[in-house]
Amino acid sequence: MKFARRCRPEDQIPVTGKKVAIIGAGPAGLGAAGELVCYGHEVHVYDMLPEPGGLLIFGIPEFRIPKEGVRKGIRELIDLGVIFHLNTKVGKDIDFEDLVNEFDAVLIATGTWKSRRLKIPGENLKGVYHALEFIVDYHLHKYGYSDKEVKLKNRVIVIGGGLTAVDACYLARDAGAEEIYLFYRRTREFAPAGVREFNKLEENGFKVQELTQPIEFGGDESGTLKYVKAIRMRLGEKDSSGRPKPVPIENSEFTIEASAVLVAAGEIATPPFIDQKYGIEITKWNTIKTDKEYKTTRKGVFAAGDVVSGPSLIGPALASGKKAALAIHKYLQTGQWNWVE
Numbered sequence: 001m002k003f004a005r006r007c008r009p010e011d012q013i014p015v016t017g018k019k020v021a022i023i024g025a026g027p028a029g030l031g032a033a034g035e036l037v038c039y040g041h042e043v044h045v046y047d048m049l050p051e052p053g054g055l056l057i058f059g060i061p062e063f064r065i066p067k068e069g070v071r072k073g074i075r076e077l078i079d080l081g082v083i084f085h086l087n088t089k090v091g092k093d094i095d096f097e098d099l100v101n102e103f104d105a106v107l108i109a110t111g112t113w114k115s116r117r118l119k120i121p122g123e124n125l126k127g128v129y130h131a132l133e134f135i136v137d138y139h140l141h142k143y144g145y146s147d148k149e150v151k152l153k154n155r156v157i158v159i160g161g162g163l164t165a166v167d168a169c170y171l172a173r174d175a176g177a178e179e180i181y182l183f184y185r186r187t188r189e190f191a192p193a194g195v196r197e198f199n200k201l202e203e204n205g206f207k208v209q210e211l212t213q214p215i216e217f218g219g220d221e222s223g224t225l226k227y228v229k230a231i232r233m234r235l236g237e238k239d240s241s242g243r244p245k246p247v248p249i250e251n252s253e254f255t256i257e258a259s260a261v262l263v264a265a266g267e268i269a270t271p272p273f274i275d276q277k278y279g280i281e282i283t284k285w286n287t288i289k290t291d292k293e294y295k296t297t298r299k300g301v302f303a304a305g306d307v308v309s310g311p312s313l314i315g316p317a318l319a320s321g322k323k324a325a326l327a328i329h330k331y332l333q334t335g336q337w338n339w340v341e
Ligand SMILES: Cc1cc2nc3c(=O)[nH]c(=O)nc-3n(C[C@H](O)[C@H](O)[C@H](O)COP(=O)(O)OP(=O)(O)OC[C@H]3O[C@@H](n4cnc5c(N)ncnc54)[C@H](O)[C@@H]3O)c2cc1C
Pocket: 023, 024, 025, 026, 027, 028, 029, 046, 047, 048, 049, 053, 054, 055, 056, 059, 060, 061, 064, 088, 089, 090, 091, 109, 110, 111, 112, 113, 132, 135, 163, 164, 165, 167, 168, 270, 271, 272, 304, 305, 306, 307, 311, 312, 313, 314, 315, 317, 318
């Protein structure tokens, strides 16, 4: 995967003497780094994980995105002079304000790393996992960064209709689950992952249950998950998302035994600070508010990728990182800071 399209190490890259910090080494941060280093700026990328790549490495399974291509693109960035600071969580290991003071510009590209909760009884039982955490832990262990191996067995139920839910099904099988159900509250035509992914799951032996929503997770005295109580749904009037609202069908509750549940009910944007701290406006969806040129409400601080848009796809995240880099370059050249609606 190419992150630096504009230059090669042997090219005469001008040195501007300006320093840019990028928080987050996913496609948005890497795309920006590839542009900024070619403009001649000193680029430092901070990431909380032990390897750059974000969800490209630790989220999306190998069969969708071969890791060698991503790693090759990252090696090219290192050869061009991009400096990575790994295992460094901004807001915990290093203060955001310190970065703003030390660098001429800062780009926030921290993605969506908080899982939405279902808010039903039993969500804290042992055996109920947030799918994204399971997926990241799975990859941390697979790539030798952690001893913590998540092992699954018997019947596992995955909940959700997006790519996280679909990939959690495949990875649950790799982690040892023998029978895997996917519960989704609408029908596949309205699933964010799309009809094709649902069909492929069925072709691969996964049991897809549409119009099904969990209402309770039940456990034993030791607090370990034993069963899922769910209800069948029908499609009602359109809701604010433009899709038909799933409506529970009376007296359709049923119970199914399960050894684990993977909840993939959506992800929430995770800026490297809470509330409106540091003078940076956050929207009601917890995304960072920016203008058309990726400027936040604080001078010198930009934001791009899923932390601005909410959960999206690799292409848009990478493209927004590159566009933000152009805006940062313009700011570093002119010093101009005006909000563009
Ligand atoms: C399971 C799964 C499967 C997917 N499959 C596909 C697919 O097949 N095709 C597709 O196009 N899209 C897919 N997506 C979506 C795609 O991965 C994202 O849209 C994209 O990665 C977003 O890029 P980003 O750079 O904004 O954020 P991310 O890739 O999330 O990167 C953010 C980076 O910021 C770091 N970070 C976060 N907070 C901090 C902090 N405080 N300090 C330091 N570092 C921090 C994280 O460690 C991470 O490396 C999938 C997503 C998931 C979860």
